[in-house]
Amino acid sequence: MDKVHDFYCHKPWRDLSYCLKVERGGRCARCGFTAITKEDWEQLIGHHTVELTEENVDNPAISLNPDLIEIICLDCHNKEHRRFGHQKHVYIVWGSPLSGKTSAVREMMRAGDIVLDIDRLWSAITMQPEYSKPDNVRFNVFALRDNLLDQIKTRHGQWYDAYVIGGYPDKYDRERSAQTLGAELIYCESTMQECFDRRRQSSRPEKWDQYITDWWATYERTGS
16 A cells, blocks of 8 residues: 555645645745636645655655645646656545545646546546536547556556546445556545535535435445
């Protein structure tokens, strides 16, 4: 288990990162970019000024110390972490709908990585909201998904790391997918109530409540 990547999906970090973004006015400490819209806020990253490693990530005096965390924008974060000669790694980031998977990946990824998020793939192909999935284009979306998964599986291309974002509530399904892709599984920690609360605080329609309920029912039935 990559403890550093796993750290970014757990509640203590996600809560702290969010609070620091609010306390510091939604402003990048490097370039001065200030978040106004929801999309702007998603571009802000909690950046550790002391690099997290397998050895220090369990030390809250380092990993959860506000004095050692900058709030910077995605562009500045990418400039901070340019990498060369990197061996490809693949991560499956899984969890309930609205558990914060996409936000967690933004904290982990760098420029040059690739991210496969099936909800965003639907939106990219149809230009519809992420909850709208017209049946008549399902074949095309899934064909693109499978092509990208094959590129990730074979490590085709010059990308650095790959992140696959998905629900994967069924234990057998996610472990089989991880084995097929040679990926590490990273669970995005949440509770069902937290996911419901996020839905109600967002612009997503009520049908997301059923998505959340269905995910937890499968997760609890198949085991963690």
